[in-house]
Amino acid sequence: MPYGNGIITAQAKQPLVSFGVISDVQYADIPDGRSFLGTPRYYRNSLLVLQKAVQKWNERKLNFVINFGDIIDGFCPKPHSLNAIKKIVNEFDAFDGPVYHMIGNHCLYNLPRENLLPILNIPSRDGKAYYEFSPTPEFRFVVLDGYDVSAIGWPANHPNTIKALDFLNEKNPNSDKNSPNGLVGPDRRFLMFNGGVGKEQIEWLDFVLEDATRSNQKVVVCCHLPLDPCASSNEALLWNYDEVMEVVHRYGCVKVCIGGHAHKGGYAVDSYGVHHRVLEAALECPPGTNAFGCVDLFSDGLFLTGKDRLASQEMVF
């Protein structure tokens, strides 16, 4: 039995569905490097981490997989971006079931939305990348577009680019808008490599959660950018995580929020009992180690079985 002594194990039930998770693969065919703060990044090894993940997900015959974004790294030489993304999408496609992708900042450093979304098979209208799916009648999964209002990915003259640049100018006094210098606490999220959820998406979220509540469904919210300061570094948070969480808390149906982007990962339960899990990055796995997970979803909780650097976690709803 792979699980601990929690309630889920004690009931020894069959999961409703089981799914794979991975985040921040950030593949590039370039030598190893480091983040701005000096953390090692293994750009080529992340491909091996993904291959190992797909092998495990197939062995376990999981129902679907969710990729939490940043499929390739911003340092990927731009003439190679398209091939690098296709290479990683092909690796995901070796999984024997549906794969749900979401966009991260590094995806958008490489390709504009209009080219990226079809490759990632993200259902889209006007370049927007939020959607939902229901793999079992009891649950809905909402995938948010955290770069809806963003200074990256949209054409330079797009209203969302202009809105994002105005917002950054208002919130971040540094000339390098990726620098959090002088910003305090969660205000350190007002960085160019983050983004926000726009008004139309907020309204859509409200509609979906109201509908889920009426249909007696529970909801898992997925977003590349984390939604809770206690589960993430301040620098990685969604610009308007507070506004999104206000909508989430209006309804009791959201049980879990899962994200990536903050590479060292995290976990917290907020004051409304919503679980927040930020996944450890595949990119930061030294060769020979891994970071991916298999999630068993039950009506009253889930169990995330993590591999190596991705911590296991039981969440009871």
Ligand SMILES: Nc1ccn([C@@H]2O[C@H](COP(=O)(O)O)[C@@H](O)[C@H]2O)c(=O)n1
């Ligand atoms: N504390 C920080 C973190 C980042 N930056 C800037 O963001 C860029 C990307 O950072 P990575 O961690 O992904 O390497 C980096 O080049 C810096 O411009 C920062 O200023 N302060």
Ligand SMILES: O=P(O)(O)OC[C@H](O)CO
């Ligand atoms: O994935 P990156 O390079 O955008 O890094 C994000 C940072 O970890 C957020 O603090």
